[in-house]
Amino acid sequence: MKMAATIYDVAKKAGVSTATVSRVINKLGNVRQETKAKVEEAMEQLNFTPNALAVSFATNKSNIIGLVTTLESERNISNEMVNNFYFTELFRGINTVLKRRNYDLLIINESLDNTQYYDGLIQNKRIDGLVVSTQLHNTAQFKKLVRQKLPLAYIGKIPNFNQGLSVYARYYKYTDEILGYLNDKGFERVLFISYRQKQDLIKMWDQLKYDNHTKMDIEYLDLYEAHQNGGLVEKIKDIYQDGNYPRAIFTDELNNVQIIISVLNNLGLQVPKDVSIVSVEHIHGMGNNYYPKITNVYVPVYDMGVAVANLLIDFIEQNQQEYNKQIILESILIERESVKKG
Amino acid sequence: MKMAATIYDVAKKAGVSTATVSRVINKLGNVRQETKAKVEEAMEQLNFTPNALAVSFATNKSNIIGLVTTLESERNISNEMVNNFYFTELFRGINTVLKRRNYDLLIINESLDNTQYYDGLIQNKRIDGLVVSTQLHNTAQFKKLVRQKLPLAYIGKIPNFNQGLSVYARYYKYTDEILGYLNDKGFERVLFISYRQKQDLIKMWDQLKYDNHTKMDIEYLDLYEAHQNGGLVEKIKDIYQDGNYPRAIFTDELNNVQIIISVLNNLGLQVPKDVSIVSVEHIHGMGNNYYPKITNVYVPVYDMGVAVANLLIDFIEQNQQEYNKQIILESILIERESVKKG
DNA sequence: CTGTTAGCGCTTTCAG
DNA sequence: CTGAAAGCGCTAACAG
Numbered sequence: 090m091k092m093a094a095t096i097y098d099v100a101k102k103a104g105v106s107t108a109t110v111s112r113v114i115n116k117l118g119n120v121r122q123e124t125k126a127k128v129e130e131a132m133e134q135l136n137f138t139p140n141a142l143a144v145s146f147a148t149n150k151s152n153i154i155g156l157v158t159t160l161e162s163e164r165n166i167s168n169e170m171v172n173n174f175y176f177t178e179l180f181r182g183i184n185t186v187l188k189r190r191n192y193d194l195l196i197i198n199e200s201l202d203n204t205q206y207y208d209g210l211i212q213n214k215r216i217d218g219l220v221v222s223t224q225l226h227n228t229a230q231f232k233k234l235v236r237q238k239l240p241l242a243y244i245g246k247i248p249n250f251n252q253g254l255s256v257y258a259r260y261y262k263y264t265d266e267i268l269g270y271l272n273d274k275g276f277e278r279v280l281f282i283s284y285r286q287k288q289d290l291i292k293m294w295d296q297l298k299y300d301n302h303t304k305m306d307i308e309y310l311d312l313y314e315a316h317q318n319g320g321l322v323e324k325i326k327d328i329y330q331d332g333n334y335p336r337a338i339f340t341d342e343l344n345n346v347q348i349i350i351s352v353l354n355n356l357g358l359q360v361p362k363d364v365s366i367v368s369v370e371h372i373h374g375m376g377n378n379y380y381p382k383i384t385n386v387y388v389p390v391y392d393m394g395v396a397v398a399n400l401l402i403d404f405i406e407q408n409q410q411e412y413n414k415q416i417i418l419e420s421i422l423i424e425r426e427s428v429k430k431g
Numbered sequence: 432m433k434m435a436a437t438i439y440d441v442a443k444k445a446g447v448s449t450a451t452v453s454r455v456i457n458k459l460g461n462v463r464q465e466t467k468a469k470v471e472e473a474m475e476q477l478n479f480t481p482n483a484l485a486v487s488f489a490t491n492k493s494n495i496i497g498l499v500t501t502l503e504s505e506r507n508i509s510n511e512m513v514n515n516f517y518f519t520e521l522f523r524g525i526n527t528v529l530k531r532r533n534y535d536l537l538i539i540n541e542s543l544d545n546t547q548y549y550d551g552l553i554q555n556k557r558i559d560g561l562v563v564s565t566q567l568h569n570t571a572q573f574k575k576l577v578r579q580k581l582p583l584a585y586i587g588k589i590p591n592f593n594q595g596l597s598v599y600a601r602y603y604k605y606t607d608e609i610l611g612y613l614n615d616k617g618f619e620r621v622l623f624i625s626y627r628q629k630q631d632l633i634k635m636w637d638q639l640k641y642d643n644h645t646k647m648d649i650e651y652l653d654l655y656e657a658h659q660n661g662g663l664v665e666k667i668k669d670i671y672q673d674g675n676y677p678r679a680i681f682t683d684e685l686n687n688v689q690i691i692i693s694v695l696n697n698l699g700l701q702v703p704k705d706v707s708i709v710s711v712e713h714i715h716g717m718g719n720n721y722y723p724k725i726t727n728v729y730v731p732v733y734d735m736g737v738a739v740a741n742l743l744i745d746f747i748e749q750n751q752q753e754y755n756k757q758i759i760l761e762s763i764l765i766e767r768e769s770v771k772k773g
Numbered sequence: 774c775t776g777t778t779a780g781c782g783c784t785t786t787c788a789g
Numbered sequence: 790c791t792g793a794a795a796g797c798g799c800t801a802a803c804a805g
Contacts, residue, residue, distance in 0.1 A: 093554045095798055106776045111800060119774055141557040143798035146488035146781060153537070176519065184540050193557070194538045195495070198526050212435045215483040215535070322722045347689035351722045354696050380664045380693045437782055448792045453784060461790055485782035488797060 094135035103131035114139060145214070154187060154401065155195045155216040156180070157223055174343075174371045175390055179222055179244070182394020190402050192217070204230045211239055218242070218401045238412045242401035244393055246415075254404060256396040256416045258388045263420040264339075265297055267367055267386060268305050270422060271337045274429065276365065278306040280328065282321075282340035282349075287311055308335055312342065321345060325352045329364070337428075338366045346427075347379055365428040369420075382425035389418050436477035445473035456481060487556070496529060496743065497537045497558040498522070499565055516685075516713045517732055521564055521586070524736020532744050534559070546572045553581055560584070560743045580754045584743035586735055588757075596746060598738040598758045600730045605762040606681075607639055609709055609728060610647050612764060613679045616771065618707065620648040622670065624663075624682035624691075629653055650677055654684065663687060667694045671706070679770075680708045688769075689721055703771040710769075711762075724767035731760050 096114075100107045105124060112120050113128045120128075131137070145151045158176065180194075187194055195216055199206050201223065210216050218240035221231070227247050234241060235253040242254035246261075271279055281290065287309055294307050315324045328334055329352070340346060346368050350360050358364055360381060368383055370376050371390045376383035396416050404412065438456075442449045447466060454462050455470045462470075473479070487493045500518065522536075529536055537558055541548050543565065552558050560582035563573070569589050576583060577595040584596035588603075613621055623632065629651055636649050657666045670676055671694070682688060688710050692702050700706055702723060710725055712718050713732045718725035738758050746754065 096800095097798080107799075108777080108801080109775060112775085115800085121774060124774080138551045138555055140798055141555040142484070142488045142491065142493060143781095144800085146484045146783095146797085147799040147801090149484065149781070151484060180538070184538070188540065196522070196526070196536045196538055198530065209480045213480055213483040316720075320720055322720070344686075347693055348720065348722055351689055351693055351696065354693065355722070378658075378662055378664070378690065380690055380697070438784095439782080449783075450785080450792060450794095451790090454791090457784085463790060466790080482782055486784085488781085488799095489783040489785085491797070 093140065094137040096137075096139070098135055099128065099131045099137050102135060103127045149214060151214050151217055152191060153193045153195050153216045154183075154398070155197045155210060155219045156183060157197045157199070157201060157219065157221045174375075176222075178371045178390040179394040182391040182396075183220060183398045184394075186395050186398040186402070190398075192402065201226055201234075202228060202230045204234055207234055207239070207241075208237075211241075218405045220244070220397050220401060222397075240401065240405050242397045242404070244397055251413075251415060253412060254397075254400045254414055256393050256400065256418065258390075258393065258418050258420045261293060261296070263369075263386045263388070263422070264293065265300070266422055267339055268297060271339070271365070271367065271428070272305055274337075274365070276337040277304060278308070278335045279337040279339055280308050280310060280335040282310045282312060282338060282342065282345065284312045284342065312345075321348060322352055325349055326356065329353060329356050329358060334364070336364055338364060339368070340366070341369050343368045343370055343375065343379075343383065343385065346383055350380075361427050361429040367422075367428060370423075376423065376425050376427075379427075381427055383427045384423065384425045386420050386422050388420045393418055435482065436479040438479075438481065440477055441470065441473045441479050444477060445469045491556060493556050493559055494533060495535045495537050495558045496525075496740070497539045497552060497561045498525060499539045499541070499543060499561065499563045516717075518564075520713045520732040521736040524733040524738075525562060525740045526736075528737050528740040528744070532740075534744065543568055543576075544570060544572045546576055549576055549581070549583075550579075553583075560747045562586070562739050562743060564739075582743065582747050584739045584746070586739055593755075593757060595754060596739075596742045596756050598735050598742065598760065600732075600735065600760050600762045603635060603638070605711075605728045605730070605764070606635065607642070608764055609681055610639060613681070613707070613709070613770070614647055616679075616707070618679040619646060620650070620677045621679040621681055622650050622652060622677040624652045624654060624680060624684065624687065626654045626684065654687075663690060664694055667691055668698065671695060671698050671700060676706070678706055680706060681710070682708070683711050685710045685712055685717065685721075685725065685727065688725055692722075703769050707770040709764075712765075718765065718767050718769075721769075723769050725769045726765065726767045728762050728764050730762045735760055 096107045096110050099110050103110065105128060109120060109124060110128050112118075113125050184194055197210070201207070201221065207219065211219065219242075221241055221243035226243060226245065227250075232247075232250060232252075242256070244256050246255070246257040268279065283290065290309060298305070310324055310328075312321065315321045318324075338349065340349070346366055349366065353360060353364055360366055366383065368376070368385050370383075370385040370387050373387050373389070376385040396418065400414060400416065438449045438452050442452045445452065447470060451462060451466060452470050454460075455467050526536060539552070543549070543563065549561065553561065561584075563583055563585035568585060568587065569592075574589075574592060574594075584598070586598050588597070588599040610621070625632065632651060640647070652666055652670075654663065657663045660666075680691065682691070688708055691708065695702060695706055702708055708725065710718070710727050712725075712727040712729050715729050715731070718727040738760065742756060742758060
């Protein structure tokens with residue numbers, strides 16, 4: 090692999106200075122058409138393309154954005170059934186704008202608690218900014234990163250912390266909507282199936298109850314726990330072989346609904362006749378692929394990715410901008426065939 | 432955000448030269464313990480950490496590996512139901528070794544046909560090497576990249592092209608195994624459900640038939656096509672409402688099997704009593720989460736990620752190494768409950 | 774419009 | 790064991 094041509098080679102060949110070459114590379118104008126042509130000719134012939142490392146070093150800018158993910162690096166059973174369309178859609182959204190705005194994407198797999206690491210990553214210019222998408226950022230460490238006004242944007246809403254750059258869907262609001270929807274249909278008891286922390290959910294439900302005085306009764310099936318004890322299938326069997334089962338289910342893991350349905354069918358229960366189900370989709374229309382078609386909340390993760398990325402880059406590129414902006418994307422409930430008509 | 436300390440600051444504070452500081456940073460030895468302590472003290476006090484951009488520039492090495500993915504950047508319906516555990520597991524495997532060997536991961540979303548782009552990426556030192564995992568690399572362009580001996584390693588086997596650095600599972604072999612397995616169970620006709628190109632599959636089957644004289648009859652359900660015409664659900668209904676349906680199904684999309692099962696159940700058909708199903712899992716044990724438990728081929732994608740990453744970095748770090756090495760990982764068939772006992 | 778030149782922060786000979 | 794100094798390739802004043 091022979092040595093790549095440098096800007097000096099080009100300058101020499103074109104009979105101009107490196108400054109001029111730099112000007113045409115960066116389209117800064119102030120170059121005679123004729124000169125420009127000579128330079129371009131030389132670049133062409135030498136098959137020149139600027140050394141990214143040198144450019145970054147000179148400008149003190151890497152043009153790389155980091156994305157902190159939640160995917161575990163070591164084998165971890167808990168990942169197994171997690172709906173990773175969330176991740177892939179987010180990724181696609183972010184990537185679309187990075188490409189357009191000329192950044193690359195570095196994937197980072199490191200606990201957010203390691204603030205020093207992130208500090209370093211940014212200080213050392215390995216990356217110009219950070220997108221944080223993991224659920225785990227309601228920590229003192231993370232807040233510290235934000236308070237330092239590090240160039241980062243995050244996804245999600247942190248209770249009592251409206252600081253920094255963030256994008257979120259209204260999780261609280263749409264859960265409320267779903268509960269209200271089910272309640273309107275006549276359900277008074279719902280089974281909530283999720284990987285989320287039970288305590289967080291309970292807190293939310295209390296709030297929901299307080300806010301709108303719903304009498305909805307909620308039971309909780311912890312997917313982590315389920316996976317450690319015979320799996321979801323067994324849990325569902327347990328709950329639904331008893332006659333007094335919850336007639337409505339809400340789960341944020343669309344991946345699991347068809348499994349649930351199969352188990353129910355096998356117990357002689359039909360969806361939605363005997364049990365109604367609502368879930369969430371991260372790709373619009375995805376609920377249509379199931380049988381029966383699933384009534385879902387659509388959470389526009391792709392759009393959220395687009396939004397964070399733009400938010401972050403806007404901040405990075407115009408240092409003036411205020412470090413405080415929250416963008417809210419609305420989720421919508423799409424009625425299909427998995428909830429019994431009222 | 433105040434300016435980060437440089438190696439000069441450290442040198443000054445410690446009363447030594449930058450060369451010495453560099454020596455302790457890089458653990459090159461040849462530094463008196465006492466001097467070393469002084470330097471470390473100074474680094475500590477200044478909260479110094481080397482500027483990654485400068486290091487890369489000076490060493491002409493970015494310590495970044497690129498990963499070419501198949502995820503589309505723009506919205507693309509065809510992604511919808513694709514099993515993306517393949518991607519996430521691969522990612523996790525790669526990432527584990529990168530972390531250990533001190534590389535970062537850049538995600539790249541660009542057609543492999545754009546060889547110039549990849550040439551550049553590597554020549555310009557934006558990345559030190561490339562992992563290619565998309566299915567689309569049996570092209571002249573890709574082969575050209577390999578022939579240039581670019582530092583890249585890829586996943587998959589390219590017909591009649593045993594060149595470069597690659598890792599693959601024996602797709603041909605395990606398909607053969609599955610077919611043989613089903614045949615042994617008494618099936619003579621199988622429905623193959625896949626996103627793969629029909630022509631490729633047909634070619635493979637022909638080969639399979641030729642090789643072992645199986646009389647297995649194969650029908651093909653193209654998932655792309657299905658998604659454009661009413662979806663998988665309707666297709667399955669079409670095929671299985673007729674009495675003369677295939678009694679065995681093989682699909683590489685585990686995501687879809689539970690849907691298929693539900694549709695079959697609804698038609699009064701049981702798995703495995705009336706229809707047997709085998710699929711593939713990319714996380715070991717995943718088939719256990721379904722109902723019934725799915726008989727799967729386990730393809731060790733995580734391990735494949737580990738293997739390519741190591742292959743690539745070995746090549747990058749010891750320039751001597753031959754540019755020709757294929758690693759084969761075995762897949763295994765795990766019998767569970769979705770195939771009727773013979 | 775174009776050229777000169779001083780960095781950017783770190784690594785790496787080469788002397789000592 | 791340590792220091793001086795020459796780059797690495799490009800950018801960005803500044804001078805003309």
